Amino acid sequence: MTSLDGLSHVRLDGGVLRIAIATADNGTSLDSTGVNQGTTALRALAAGEIAAGAVLLVGDGGNFCAGGNVRAFAGADDRAAYVLGVANELHEFVRALAAATVPVVAAVHGWAAGAGMSLVCAADVAIGGASTKMRPAYPGIGFTPDGGMSWTLPRIVGARKAREIILTDAILDAEEAVRLGVLTRIVGDDDVQAEAMTLAQSLASGPTSSYAGIKSLLARSEESSLSDQLDAEAASISAAAGGPTGREGVDAFVGKRKPDFSSAR
Incomplete structure (x- = not known):
């Protein structure tokens, strides 16, 4: 088995591969370290180098993921090249998630915006809190979606509703997200990660x-x-x-x- 030593954003916990895709260090914007380490861990899981029965996506901070690091976009010498690199890294992670044969659970507290919302849509099960909110966020900065949102969201909510949500940059509260199927369950705000981990551990011990x-x-x-x-x-x-x-x-x-x-x- 390959050790996860040195992967600061990834750990095995009770048969669950826990991946932090955002941290408080960068304002809970998408963390490239977490994304890249998550891809490495998922590939090791697929290769049988580590053993896990479920994957849990979390944000370590006030939000699940507030989207891409817009300040980093603004500071790049070549914005197009920089954003392409960020998108390609994220897409390798999404491909690895899609290839996972074990259930993928997202613990969605606070905001899930932009790439964060895309990763919610990429999970098999998404548990949110009463105050959880989601927003595509791409039109707000003149961007188009990444992270697979243009593929996953229409399959969750239907093609026309997906157009409305993305084009109008709609904010979905927790109740609306559950009604549409973007979130699968709402729990108390303080219970999101614990409930998601409990579910992931239950799935990890299953068939x-x-x-x-x-x-x-x-x-x-x-x-x-x-x-x-x-x-x-x-x-x-x-x-x-x-x-x-x-x-x-x-x-x-x-x-x-x-x-x-x-x-x-």
């Missing part, structure tokens, strides 16, 4: 191969016909039934006991 199959099916569903998706589901559920995780789940159900999926990995 990992089942989650991988579920994520694979969901990922291909957008491009598949119903008939093709039915064939994929049949193949996937058959493989699950014959595998150790599916065997343990069925045997536990019949035996009226709680399944121990850790023993089936």
Whole structure:
């Protein structure tokens, strides 16, 4: 196994790969160190060099992520080249998140703006607080989206609503974000990270191969016909039934006991 020593923004906690994508040090704007270390850790996870059953995205500071560091954009000698580099780093992280076969949970406290909102949309589950707010933020500085927002948001809220949200630079409060499906749950403001970690740890102890199959099916569903998706589901559920995780789940159900999926990995 590869150690995560030296990765200041990444740690393993109870089977959960915790990645801080923003810190108080830079006003909770997107932290390039966290993004790059997160990409490194996710690639190590995919390669089997580290073991984790879930990924947790957090912001260490007053917000989940307040967006890109606009002051850094302004100070760059070549703004176009600088922003391209930031976007490319973020996009490698988003690609690594999308490739993760384990569940990805976002703990969304405070603001999730710009790239922060994009990363909320990239998660499988997003838990917010009563005061959580989201905003595309790109039109406000004359930019266009990055971090996959132009791809993920229409798939969450629908194409027309996504156009309205991004073009008008709409601010979504927590209740509206849950109604639209951008957030999946609201808890108390002080409980966001604890609740998200509890969920991530619960998922990490669950049927990992089942989650991988579920994520694979969901990922291909957008491009598949119903008939093709039915064939994929049949193949996937058959493989699950014959595998150790599916065997343990069925045997536990019949035996009226709680399944121990850790023993089936």
